Structure formats: C-alpha cells, structure tokens
Amino acid sequence: MxxxxxxxxxxxxxxxxxxxxxxxxxxxxxxxxxxxxxxxxxxxxxxxxxxxxxxxxxxxxxxxxxxxxxxxxxxxxxxxxxxxxxxxxxxxxxxxxxxxxxxxxxxxxxxxxxxxxxxxxxxxxxxxxxxxxxxxxxxxxxxxxxxxxxxxxxxxxxxxxxxxxxxxxxxxxxxxxxxxxxxxxxxxxxxxxxxxxxxxxxxxxxxxxxxxxxxxxxxxxxxxxxxxEACGSPEVVYYNISSKDYFSSAIALIQEIHRTKESGDVAVFFTSEEEVHHAWSIIQSEGPRSVEELDQIRPVILCQSQQGLRPLLTQQVGGMNSRRVFLLTQQQEDLCWTEQSVNFVIDTGVQTKMVYNPRVRAYSAVHEPISRCQADIRRHLCGPTGKCFRLYPEAGLPQAETYPQILDCNITPLVLFLKRMEIAGLGPCHFIDRPDPEGLMQAFEELDYLAALDDDGNLSEIGIILSEIPLDPQMAKALLASCEFDCVSEMLTIIAMLSAPSCFLQPASQSHRKFQHPEGDHFTLINIYNAFKEKQRNQYLNVKTWCQDYFLDYSALMIADTIRLELTGTLNRIELPISEPSFGTKTNTDNIKRALLAGFFMQVARDMDGSGNYLILTHKHVAQLHPFSSYGAQSHKLGVPQWVLFNEYAPSEHNSIKTVSEISPQKFLEMAPLYFFYNLPPSESKDVLQEMLNAEDSRHCSKKQTTNGSIDADRSCAYETQTDKCVIQ
CATH class of the missing domain: 3.40.50.300 (P-loop containing nucleotide triphosphate hydrolases)
Known part of the structure; x- marks a missing residue:
C-alpha cells in the first residue's frame, strides 16, 4: 500500500x-x-x-x-x-x-x-x-x-x-x-x-x-x-577583530545596529554565561543614554541553567517598539529558532567548551574557535533577509565539523551502557569516531573500582543494578550503598540536589548560614531541601517568597524535588529498600559518609599544611576549598578539616574543590577498595594511610595469634597480609 x-x-x-x-x-x-x-x-x-x-x-x-x-x-x-x-x-x-x-x-x-x-x-x-x-x-x-x-x-x-x-x-x-x-x-x-x-x-x-x-x-x-537548500541566504559581513576584543566589539556593534533604525531583533553569541550577564549589565546601563528618538534596547538572557525548562525568553522584556537583544551561548542557540523576529546575528566566533581530562577526572574550560558547521547554524538564525556579522576574518575558522563530544566528555556512563548492551546481545557499537583510548582505560578502571565489572571484564550484578539507575556511576554506587547503611532517604536528597541546577542565587549570601551543617556541604544541602519541603507543607506561606528571602532558586529546588521522586520510583521498580529518614543522629551521619565514600572514594583530599591547601590523592594536584563552601566561609574561625570528600574538582574555577564534607581516614580505608589504595601515586598522605593500615594489620595478627596461641598462626597471618598486598599491586 x-x-x-x-x-x-x-x-x-x-x-x-x-x-x-x-x-x-x-x-x-x-x-x-x-x-x-x-x-x-x-x-x-x-x-x-x-x-x-x-x-x-x-x-x-x-x-x-x-x-x-x-x-x-x-x-x-x-x-x-x-x-x-x-x-x-x-x-x-x-x-x-x-x-x-x-x-x-x-x-x-x-x-x-x-x-x-x-x-x-x-x-x-x-x-x-x-x-x-x-x-x-x-x-x-x-x-x-x-x-x-x-x-x-x-x-x-x-x-x-x-x-x-x-x-x-x-x-x-x-x-x-x-x-x-x-x-x-x-x-x-x-x-x-x-x-x-x-x-x-x-x-x-x-x-x-x-x-x-x-x-x-x-x-x-x-x-x-x-x-x-534554504530559501535564500542572509548577508554575511566579516570583521578582522582580535580574539581578545570580541566582547567590546560585539557590544559596540549592537549600538551601531540600533542606530541604523532597521527593524528586527538581534541575537548575540558569547562564550559563557558570565559574559552573557556582563553584557546584560552593560546594555542595561547604556540604554537610558541612547538617542532619544530611538526605541529602547531590551537585553534578553537565553541562558536557562538557573531558570528551569523555559528560559527568560518568555518573560516580558519591554514594549512593542523596543528592540530585543538575545544574549546566548553555544548551548542555547536552539532556543532562538522559534523567534522569527531576529533579523541580525552577531557571531563572535568563539566558544568555551568543557573538556574532560581522564588523568585528573575533571572538566576544564577550553576557549576555542567554533566550527564552520556551527557558524552556518548561527548565520541562518536571522533568516534569508537578515544580516550576520562575523567578528573574525572569512578564513578564520579552522575546523569544518563540530568536534565530537564523545572525544571530550567523561565516557564512564557510556561504557557502563555499552557493557549493558553486550548482555542484551546487541553486539559492538560501530563508532563514527572512536573514543580516546586513555579515556576508555580510565572508564574501565573506574567501573572496576566501583565493582561494576567481574574478573572477566563483564558487567557484574552490581554493574547491572548501577546501569538501571539514571545517574553517573559514582552517584549510583553511593545510592546503592545507602540501601546497606539505612540512609537512603538522605542520600536521595543529596543526589537530587547535586543533579539539579545550583539552588544558590547568591552563593556567598549571609542568608545561607542558617542552613550550614558542621559536617559539610552535603549535609547543608539536606538542610536546605528539608526546610523547603517544610515550607511547602505550610499552606499559609508563599514558598517562592521564602526562597527569595534566602536567595534560593525556587525552580532549582522544584527540579531537585522531581529528580528525587523519579529516583525513588526507580528504587521501587528494582525493589531496593528505602529506609526511614533519621537525619541528625550520629549513626545516620556516619552512615551517610560511608555511603558517599562508597561512590566517591576516588575524590578524597588531605590538607597538607593546615591552611586549606588540599592534596588530591588520585593525582597529587593541590586545590583549595571553593569560596562558596561552608568550610570556606567559616575557615577563618573554625579552621579547615584535614580529610575531605568532594563532589567536583574544578580546575577552571581557581583550582578548587566543590561540595566538600569532612571524613575520617579510617572511614576511607573502610570503604575504598584496597587495590584502589595501592594504585594511588606515592605521597605523604598515602604514607599516613599505609601506617594506619599496617597498624590495623598488626592488631589483627596479634589478636589471631593470641586466640590460636601458636607460631604457625603468626606465620600464617603475615603470609596472608603479604600475599594480599602483592596480588593487589
């Protein structure tokens, strides 16, 4: 038919x-x-x-x-x-x-x-x-x-x-x-x-x-x-501008376009959200000084990281005769396609891309030119009758196609998915561009540390469960461990808050001190979420106003609530137990840290000199506490913890570690796989841990010798300890 x-x-x-x-x-x-x-x-x-x-x-x-x-x-x-x-x-x-x-x-x-x-x-x-x-x-x-x-x-x-x-x-x-x-x-x-x-x-x-x-x-x-083929092609105007001057040139070009009195809105591409907000402030301050007979310029931010699903585009941005200037980054270009009013595009030709470094297990911001493919997408935003202003020479873009994300991202979640597909009998994935070998090795190593793989390199029972949970494998492992340590409710809250956009509108606000928890940032997130839910239950309270009073993002907290509900449904579907909340007790606090370490033992650091210079155990880089950490805010009064677990290492943000909670080295040795510990590079921190491990082994051997009362038992204990270390190394 x-x-x-x-x-x-x-x-x-x-x-x-x-x-x-x-x-x-x-x-x-x-x-x-x-x-x-x-x-x-x-x-x-x-x-x-x-x-x-x-x-x-x-x-x-x-x-x-x-x-x-x-x-x-x-x-x-x-x-x-x-x-x-x-x-x-x-x-x-x-x-x-x-x-x-x-x-x-x-x-x-x-x-x-x-x-x-x-x-x-x-x-x-x-x-x-x-x-x-x-x-x-x-x-x-x-x-x-x-x-x-x-x-x-x-x-x-x-x-x-x-x-x-x-x-x-x-x-x-x-x-x-x-x-x-x-x-x-x-x-x-x-x-x-x-x-x-x-x-x-x-x-x-x-x-x-x-x-x-x-x-x-x-x-x-x-x-x-x-x-x-498109119906017509917009006019393209090139400028030979230095890569350092693109921001000021873009701002000046906006005013120049406005003075021509030609109709139509303007879309401007910047490299980061920081630049977008900076441009918004400049345009707002310069607007009143515009020529009186011209309509007002109305900047509109199209960055949606803090705004939930729908960006600021839907908000009222001025009268009918005002010219809108859409400020966006590479990530938001799709949000402008529905705006038929855009008649001018200013393409700065640069972008800030987050590139994953498997050696340090962290993303770094890389400032680089866009591809010719991306430039063509931007050009057609203004329609066939519009104008595209490119702030770079005609031969200024070295790369034709967009660089594959699979070569720049952390592929550990994808490798877990690929192993799951092997079980389904789908066969190997025919990559258009194969992932970087170093990234693949790091992904397999990380999954091995998380016990997601068996001795043959196939997906283990734990790995199958982790693949069912729609989270990064480390977060999924922490959530799975919380089932064992009876702190599922608290771990669901932590992971939901970490997965949602940041809830802090003004991260350094004094209003946040009310929620700070002495055990660390992960516990502070629980305090904020619990307070939010308590206010939601109060029918006489406007929750949005409460969020504004404490400089918290209502939409981000709602997203966290939705993520938590979805994860709860996933645990119910795969029949994992969900314990009753008991936040605030000493046992619960210790169990939360154990569950966090079960997934994030690869993200532990030690203060080397008591001044907040933290050596990261896995790669020996030195980092400082992020200034928005509760420890960073109170370090001048209480000092900083010696051993910490962190959620993210951010080399691009002043070489800092973010979302930090204090741990004990004993708990680290309890939860981290022993072969991970022995694979750590040599450092003073590793020596301290080794001494603790040797002392524990000695106590174990002494207890065994006393119990058996024989020299053979002592020799057997020493042999077991040595064999264990040799095999792991």
Missing part, C-alpha cells in the same frame, strides 16, 4: 494530469486519518504555510527513498521545515502499514527544542498533545498509547534501549541534529547500524548538515542522500 493512500494531503501532493495538485483540497481531506475527526480551519491555514517551506520540494523524493531504503540521509540548513515535516511524513508511512512495525520517534539534542517541536507539529497535524503526538524528556513524559509520533532527547532513547535493545516499538527512527555530534547521538548512530541488520523492516532517517555528510556516508555506505 502506498504512502499517499493514507496521507491527509494525498489530493494535494499526488501528481495527476500535469495539473497543480495543490489547487484544490479535495473532499477526502475532511477527516484526519490519525484521530478520525474533522479537520479544523486552522489546519488548512497552516497547510498553506507549510507548502512554502523548502522541505516540501523534496517530499516525493523523500517518500520514494523511505519506501525503498532502510536508511535515508537528509542534508541541509535549519529553518527549512525538516524537523517538523519529515517526522509527519514518516508517521504517514507507518500509518500506511497500519503501524505493524511500530510508531515514529524523532530525537533532539535539546529538551526545550523537543517540546517546542511537539507544540508546532501537533498544531499542524490538528491533533492533541500527549495523544497522537507526544514527547519524552528528562523528568517529563507526555505520551499515551495513542501516540504515533514522539519527540525525545537522544539520551532518553538510549535509556529505552536497555529494555528494548532493538527498539522494536518503532517503525521509523529519526536522528535529528546529527551534526551536533553529542555523545548520545553518536552512540545511537553506532548501534543503529547493527539494529538495521536485525530489523529489515525498520527505517532510519538522519537529519544533518553538509559538513558531516561525508563522514556519515563513510559510516553507513551507499545510502540515499537528499540535499535540502
């Missing part, structure tokens, strides 16, 4: 007699084949708009390619309608087969982009969100048994593969934004090569830009390639 036979637009897009099929809608368009209801008048209005999109030029080609091939690549710039129209055509393809092979899923790299696309597509298809069209993003699902087209983030589709390795509920899988080269998208593209061999009825569509096409064709072989 052909695709057209079930297409709502069949009468429009099927050629007959050389006449333009779009001249008449036809009677059979009155019923929507997806829900059986009559089309609304808005459907026909939107249909006329959709026909003007560039993507409609290749509809027949696309349908033929999809009918006759398992995999189709569509290349072209954004704002051509590909992310909204192609998924609908794929839904019609599945409908023509009565969904015998499954429904349609379309991945996105940004969760807000997924939601925005669902809103638009449901409107175009004239169906209800959450029914025929839905979405799945972290912490939120809006789908039903009637859903035939679903948008989701690429990491969520990866998690689905754990229970459905061949993705058998889908007839068509669309990988959108493949050019962004996220780690999850690359893993999906690698596994789909295997899945296509085992499921000949499956169809895969890859939407990308021209810079990545050659690499994809080399990966998949001879497959259909459809090129999609």
């Amino acid at each position: 052909s695709i057209e036979s079930y297409s709502p637009e069949a009468e429009i897009f099927t050629d007959s007699g050389g006449e333009d099929p779009a001249s008449d809608f036809g009677d059979d368009l009155e019923l929507n084949h997806f829900d059986g209801l009559t089309f609304s008048s808005r459907y026909y209005k939107l249909l006329e708009e959709r026909k003007s999109l560039s993507v409609w030029r290749i509809r027949n080609q696309f349908e033929d390619a999809l009918q006759n091939n398992q995999l189709v690549i569509v290349s072209g710039v954004a704002q051509t309608g590909r992310s909204t129209e192609i998924p609908q055509w794929c839904a019609e393809f599945c409908l023509s087969a009565q969904f015998q092979h499954g429904m349609v899923v379309c991945t996105q790299t940004n969760k807000q982009q997924a939601v925005d696309l669902v809103l638009r597509v449901a409107d175009e298809m004239d169906v209800n969100i959450g029914h025929e069209v839905g979405y799945t993003i972290p912490l939120e699902t809006c789908c039903s048994s009637d859903t035939v087209l679903r948008y989701c983030t690429d990491d969520m589709l990866l998690r689905e593969m754990m229970s459905d390795p061949l993705l058998e509920q889908y007839g068509v899988i669309i990988i959108d934004q493949a050019h962004e080269r996220t780690a999850s998208t690359d893993i999906l593209l690698g596994f789909l090569k295997n899945i296509l061999l085992q499921r000949p009825e499956l169809r895969v569509v890859v939407l990308t830009m021209s810079h990545v096409v050659e690499k994809l064709l080399g990966h998949y072989g001879s497959v259909p390639l459809l090129n999609l």
Whole structure:
C-alpha cells in the first residue's frame, strides 16, 4: 500500500494530469486519518504555510527513498521545515502499514527544542498533545498509547534501549541534529547500524548538515542522500577583530545596529554565561543614554541553567517598539529558532567548551574557535533577509565539523551502557569516531573500582543494578550503598540536589548560614531541601517568597524535588529498600559518609599544611576549598578539616574543590577498595594511610595469634597480609 493512500494531503501532493495538485483540497481531506475527526480551519491555514517551506520540494523524493531504503540521509540548513515535516511524513508511512512495525520517534539534542517541536507539529497535524503526538524528556513524559509520533532527547532513547535493545516499538527512527555530534547521538548512530541488520523492516532517517555528510556516508555506505537548500541566504559581513576584543566589539556593534533604525531583533553569541550577564549589565546601563528618538534596547538572557525548562525568553522584556537583544551561548542557540523576529546575528566566533581530562577526572574550560558547521547554524538564525556579522576574518575558522563530544566528555556512563548492551546481545557499537583510548582505560578502571565489572571484564550484578539507575556511576554506587547503611532517604536528597541546577542565587549570601551543617556541604544541602519541603507543607506561606528571602532558586529546588521522586520510583521498580529518614543522629551521619565514600572514594583530599591547601590523592594536584563552601566561609574561625570528600574538582574555577564534607581516614580505608589504595601515586598522605593500615594489620595478627596461641598462626597471618598486598599491586 502506498504512502499517499493514507496521507491527509494525498489530493494535494499526488501528481495527476500535469495539473497543480495543490489547487484544490479535495473532499477526502475532511477527516484526519490519525484521530478520525474533522479537520479544523486552522489546519488548512497552516497547510498553506507549510507548502512554502523548502522541505516540501523534496517530499516525493523523500517518500520514494523511505519506501525503498532502510536508511535515508537528509542534508541541509535549519529553518527549512525538516524537523517538523519529515517526522509527519514518516508517521504517514507507518500509518500506511497500519503501524505493524511500530510508531515514529524523532530525537533532539535539546529538551526545550523537543517540546517546542511537539507544540508546532501537533498544531499542524490538528491533533492533541500527549495523544497522537507526544514527547519524552528528562523528568517529563507526555505520551499515551495513542501516540504515533514522539519527540525525545537522544539520551532518553538510549535509556529505552536497555529494555528494548532493538527498539522494536518503532517503525521509523529519526536522528535529528546529527551534526551536533553529542555523545548520545553518536552512540545511537553506532548501534543503529547493527539494529538495521536485525530489523529489515525498520527505517532510519538522519537529519544533518553538509559538513558531516561525508563522514556519515563513510559510516553507513551507499545510502540515499537528499540535499535540502534554504530559501535564500542572509548577508554575511566579516570583521578582522582580535580574539581578545570580541566582547567590546560585539557590544559596540549592537549600538551601531540600533542606530541604523532597521527593524528586527538581534541575537548575540558569547562564550559563557558570565559574559552573557556582563553584557546584560552593560546594555542595561547604556540604554537610558541612547538617542532619544530611538526605541529602547531590551537585553534578553537565553541562558536557562538557573531558570528551569523555559528560559527568560518568555518573560516580558519591554514594549512593542523596543528592540530585543538575545544574549546566548553555544548551548542555547536552539532556543532562538522559534523567534522569527531576529533579523541580525552577531557571531563572535568563539566558544568555551568543557573538556574532560581522564588523568585528573575533571572538566576544564577550553576557549576555542567554533566550527564552520556551527557558524552556518548561527548565520541562518536571522533568516534569508537578515544580516550576520562575523567578528573574525572569512578564513578564520579552522575546523569544518563540530568536534565530537564523545572525544571530550567523561565516557564512564557510556561504557557502563555499552557493557549493558553486550548482555542484551546487541553486539559492538560501530563508532563514527572512536573514543580516546586513555579515556576508555580510565572508564574501565573506574567501573572496576566501583565493582561494576567481574574478573572477566563483564558487567557484574552490581554493574547491572548501577546501569538501571539514571545517574553517573559514582552517584549510583553511593545510592546503592545507602540501601546497606539505612540512609537512603538522605542520600536521595543529596543526589537530587547535586543533579539539579545550583539552588544558590547568591552563593556567598549571609542568608545561607542558617542552613550550614558542621559536617559539610552535603549535609547543608539536606538542610536546605528539608526546610523547603517544610515550607511547602505550610499552606499559609508563599514558598517562592521564602526562597527569595534566602536567595534560593525556587525552580532549582522544584527540579531537585522531581529528580528525587523519579529516583525513588526507580528504587521501587528494582525493589531496593528505602529506609526511614533519621537525619541528625550520629549513626545516620556516619552512615551517610560511608555511603558517599562508597561512590566517591576516588575524590578524597588531605590538607597538607593546615591552611586549606588540599592534596588530591588520585593525582597529587593541590586545590583549595571553593569560596562558596561552608568550610570556606567559616575557615577563618573554625579552621579547615584535614580529610575531605568532594563532589567536583574544578580546575577552571581557581583550582578548587566543590561540595566538600569532612571524613575520617579510617572511614576511607573502610570503604575504598584496597587495590584502589595501592594504585594511588606515592605521597605523604598515602604514607599516613599505609601506617594506619599496617597498624590495623598488626592488631589483627596479634589478636589471631593470641586466640590460636601458636607460631604457625603468626606465620600464617603475615603470609596472608603479604600475599594480599602483592596480588593487589
């Protein structure tokens, strides 16, 4: 049965007699084949708009390619309608087969982009969100048994593969934004090569830009390639500006654009959120000094790290005649696609990227040029009639495609996922770009330390449980250990607070001292969350006002609450016990530290000189307490703890350790694997621990000798100790 036979637009897009099929809608368009209801008048209005999109030029080609091939690549710039129209055509393809092979899923790299696309597509298809069209993003699902087209983030589709390795509920899988080269998208593209061999009825569509096409064709072989061109191209103006002067030049260019009185909003790309907020302050202060006859400039921040799911874009930003200036970084460029008012783009040509160093197990900020692929994305933000100002020479971008994230990130969670897929019998992942060998070795070593692997390098029982928990393996191990130490409730709170955006609006505020806990920052987070939940239960209190009074981010605390609820559901699903809360008791405090050490024993440091210079045991780098740590705030009064466990080492933030709690070396030796201890590099801190370990061994041997009362027992004890150390080393 052909695709057209079930297409709502069949009468429009099927050629007959050389006449333009779009001249008449036809009677059979009155019923929507997806829900059986009559089309609304808005459907026909939107249909006329959709026909003007560039993507409609290749509809027949696309349908033929999809009918006759398992995999189709569509290349072209954004704002051509590909992310909204192609998924609908794929839904019609599945409908023509009565969904015998499954429904349609379309991945996105940004969760807000997924939601925005669902809103638009449901409107175009004239169906209800959450029914025929839905979405799945972290912490939120809006789908039903009637859903035939679903948008989701690429990491969520990866998690689905754990229970459905061949993705058998889908007839068509669309990988959108493949050019962004996220780690999850690359893993999906690698596994789909295997899945296509085992499921000949499956169809895969890859939407990308021209810079990545050659690499994809080399990966998949001879497959259909459809090129999609935009309707027109914006004007591009180059500037030969020093890489050190891009910020001031961008601010000056905003004012210059405003003085031209040309209509349209402005989008400006900076390297970091700090630059974005700095630019916002400058524009706000300079606004009143603008020429009186000109409209006001209204800066709008598009950074959403502290704002929950929807950025500040939705807030009121001035009158109808004011010119908006959207301030954003590379991570927020997708949030500007829905703004048709943008007529000018200022591209600074640089970005700040977080790169993972496996040797020190930490991310560092790297300032570098963007790729030509990223530059093309930015250029088309202003539409075919706009202007793009590039603050670099025409030959100033050395790299064509975006650097694969899988080469820059901590791949330990991905390696855990890959080992889980081996159990499912899916076979090896065919990487487009193989991860760095050093990163792979570090990932396997870390999983081995966490007892996630058995002696043969396969996933252990603990590893299988860790893969079921949607967390970084270290956090998952700490949560799993809390089940043994009866502190699950407290550990759920700590992990939820660490996983959500920071709840501190002004991290150095004196208002936070009320929540500080003497045992450390992890315990302070529990105090804040418990206080938040207590205020929520008070029906006479405005919780948002309370958060403002204490400079706490309400949206971040709500996200933490949602994460905690999801993790609780995961523990219930895999039947792990959840103990009753007992926060504040000495036993509970000790057990929380034991559970934290079970997962984060690789992140322990010792104060070398009593002044807050901490030597990190694993790589001997020296770091200081982050100034926002409760210990940092009170160190001048109480001194600093000698041994600490930390959540993050941040070389880019003044070489500091963040989220710190005091531990004892005895607890560290109790919880850390002995072979991890012996693999630590030589240091004074290791010598101190070794002396404690030797003393413990001596006490153990003396007790055994006294009990047995024989020389043979003494010799046996010494032999066991030596053998143990030799094997581990």
